[in-house]
Amino acid sequence: MEVRLYNPNGDQSAARGKYVADGARDVSQFDALYDNLLREQFLRSQSPVVIRDAQAYAEGSVEFARCVRERATAAGIRSQIDYPLTVSGEFRAVISIHQTDAIRRWSEDEMLLVEAVASQLATGIAQAELFEMVARAKKEWESTFDAMSDGIFIFDKDGRLMRVNRAGAAMDNAPPESLLGHQCCNILRANSEDAACIVGRIVAAIKEYQRRDNPAAFESSGAGNGRTGFGRAEPNRRRGLHGARSF
Numbered sequence: 001m002e003v004r005l006y007n008p009n010g011d012q013s014a015a016r017g018k019y020v021a022d023g024a025r026d027v028s029q030f031d032a033l034y035d036n037l038l039r040e041q042f043l044r045s046q047s048p049v050v051i052r053d054a055q056a057y058a059e060g061s062v063e064f065a066r067c068v069r070e071r072a073t074a075a076g077i078r079s080q081i082d083y084p085l086t087v088s089g090e091f092r093a094v095i096s097i098h099q100t101d102a103i104r105r106w107s108e109d110e111m112l113l114v115e116a117v118a119s120q121l122a123t124g125i126a127q128a129e130l131f132e133m134v135a136r137a138k139k140e141w142e143s144t145f146d147a148m149s150d151g152i153f154i155f156d157k158d159g160r161l162m163r164v165n166r167a168g169a170a171m172d173n174a175p176p177e178s179l180l181g182h183q184c185c186n187i188l189r190a191n192s193e194d195a196a197c198i199v200g201r202i203v204a205a206i207k208e209y210q211r212r213d214n215p216a217a218f219e220s221s222g223a224g225n226g227r228t229g230f231g232r233a234e235p236n237r238r239r240g241l242h243g244a245r246s247f
Helices: 028-044 062-075 108-147 166-170 198-213 215-221
Strands: 002-006 012-018 049-051 079-087 090-099 151-155 161-164 229-233 243-246
Touching (some): 002 028, 028 079, 079 108
Antiparallel strands (some): 002 012, 002 090, 049 079
16 A cells, blocks of 8 residues: 655655555555656546556556556556545545455445545645645744834733734843733833833723724724734834734
8 A cells, every 4th residue: 555645736745655565565666657657647537546457457548557567567466546635626645555465346335445545634635734834824924023124012912912023122122032921011111110001001092982982893893802902113212102903
């Protein structure tokens, strides 16, 4: 049994898995050619290739049929299944199963089992790629966030700092990670004697404005309950924020 993975463009991936039973011969010498022929086969049609007698196979293209027979004769393969895996409708992998001790007529139950395994593997591939995409997007967002020249501060509903970029941390002459978890009142002070919290004053003013001038929007937005807050400050003006808003 073998699982071959292919990249989204259909090219073979370096990732693959193989199990060779005791007494069976490896067919690695045919891998490059057979992988390419399988790719072409499943890019044209996503129907599984089910072969009862591999050493006498004569279906499909001449080159594919010849490769199947030569590979089967060299490795002692009698019957085989090559089942494609699709992710979002695109061909992404193949499960190959070989029978070596006798010619086998694959039953409907066996095909349903292979189909179920293929479906689970396809789901795993999709989830892994989604995780990778989210991680890549997070890294790109963090790079953009840190590259901004203005100081950016993100607080939770209790006023604790959740994220700060390098420009914001530089306003406190501290590494970004050392500020995380601190209360807004302890970070964005105009001076050491000013007890008033800049972020608190701005958020309170916004809430009061929403409550007074647009109470329906205030209630529906959940602003009265307190949510994540965002602040922006110019690094050359330590005295305060240009704007803050509640989400």
